[in-house]
Amino acid sequence: MSDKTTNPIAFVAKGTIPPAPPPASQAGVVKWVRDNLFSSVPNGVLTLVALAVIYLLLQKTVPWLVNGVWTTSSLNECREVLDGRVGACFSVLTERWHQLLYGFKYPADQYWRPNLALVLLLVAAAPVLFFDLPRKLLIFTGLYPFIAFWLIWGGTIMAPIVALVGFVAAGAVFQIYGRGSFALGFFGGIATALIVWTLGGMLIPEGASDNAMLQAVPSRDLGGFMLNLMLGVTCVSLSLPLGIALALGRQSDMPLIKWICVVFIEFVRGVPLITLLFVASVMLAYFFPPDATVDLFLRVVIMITLFSAAYIAEVIRGGLAALPKGQYEAADSLGLDYPQAMRLIILPQALKISIPGIVNVAVGLFKDTTLVSVISMFDLVGMIRGPILASTEWNGVYWELLGFAAFLFFIVCYGISQYSQWLERRLATDHR
């Protein structure tokens, strides 16, 4: 070791260096532009090309949007007003908005009913989506399907009440007998509901819907974006529980249940949705008694629900498979029975893992509701392709109408996607 006085490592600071701002080329906008846009020659070239493309796009679309005409009553009038300039003909939206949103047969003086149902939907969905809200709100969520049914379809209030009583009776039977034997409670509940509905159906007088408080609107009169929303919300909320049941059934130790679930899932996943929809609209009638008329809306809901339940089941199976075996063993060793272990330990974790996949299916399902236009239901796309584009006034207005449809779907789907990301962050407990 060298002498202390000549030690080249020794150092003592002579004073405090005052803080100074960074050089201009290393801070703020200049630095950002240099780092991100012109960090090398190829990147600089790419930036310039991208700017040129953006300019070309805006050059075409901005005048089209800005010059848009909103107040004419046909495409020809639009062309006259525009007089050769580039411009959109948004008048079709202002003139036909009610058809786009509600279909062309829903009575115009009753539009407040679906509107109110939509507002109540947000209230009913809130406690499910945001579970920090008080749990008592779930009572309203449970009542909502019946309220919404009455609002949208109208007719006698007895129908939704009988339906509700049937569900409540079935639930009560399941509570009482399900404790002793699950099968007894389950099938007893179904039988009770069927009895209540049959008796209730007989109690409702023949013409009860004719002069009811809310004018009755048959399913074939529903349409527009309202129909897409109704199908989407109903099918997503029905297919999630069904998908969970199928996923658990596929893992069951009982061969019969397991094989029913496997065959169902594999069959449904192997068939195009459009086929199932044609079955719903045409062939399903063969399976019901000759005099029974099952509503077309209900038939379509059943088919879409079954279809997406199969996909959701596979997504959830992935989540179940991702859980370590130790979680099942820990739940078992504490003496939790199967329903408790599933509800409290396994499913909360498996569903959390499955959120991105489930949302993927839900978004896909919602957009697939436009397929009902091929079985002559007039949803948003069906309205555009059918009554509106076929009319002499608006024949040829494609960009505005389809762009509007895309815009509506985008808002809803983007909202679902943002919600799921919030949910994932909210539930992240394992590594923070």
Add this chain to the structure above:
Amino acid sequence: MTGTSQMQVSDEVAITIDGMNKWYGSFHVLRDINLTVYQGERIVICGPSGSGKSTLIRCINALEEHQQGTITVDGTLLSSDLKNVDKIRSEVGMCFQHFNLFPHLTILENCTLAPIWVRKTPKKEAEERAMHFLEKVKIPDQANKYPGQLSGGQQQRVAIARSLCMMPRIMLFDEPTSALDPEMIKEVLDTMIELAEEGMTMLCVTHEMGFARQVANRVIFMDAGQIVEQNEPEAFFNNPQSERTQLFLSQILGH
């Protein structure tokens, strides 16, 4: 703490295993196991890996099924009857090598879940009891954290507290310290020693021979699915009879 091994062993039988055999497919994992455990006994089971020691204690609370022979826990015969299985599981606590805490629940919720849902204990009472046991394992201040925020040793102590909240009469430990860093092993072993001093009936699969000497009143050596030798710890370590035991001890204590 010396003299633990003379404490509180009663002649009340806690577990009887009689002529038990188990196969995985055609592989004979457990061969003719006969074992009687008395209330208050502390048994350490050791042996080379693959000798069936974990499988043996997992059979006691029916995490594994046995194909032949009988297991009786606290007078309840372990059969395929789910009611008996649930009854035994709620009386037998278990700690795993990898803790198996529920990562989506807080520490407190981990501890109160089973008492609330299985024993139907009121929430407030369950929480009080959970805090009592968390204090006992010396981590009451972590009660509202999630398992992922705790160290391995802390997680294993929570797992012990979680089992204790069910007020078990018997505790099973499946290599509770094997997944831990050396400095965390001590805190878990201290907790287990404290438990032993209070007279808990314990079956513990472990390689911690110091723990076996200090706490156990019986050491069981297993090899190839068989109980090869069992004895009091003094005699077991100082004067092993079987050749296989001698070999095992020379390897495990050799360094």
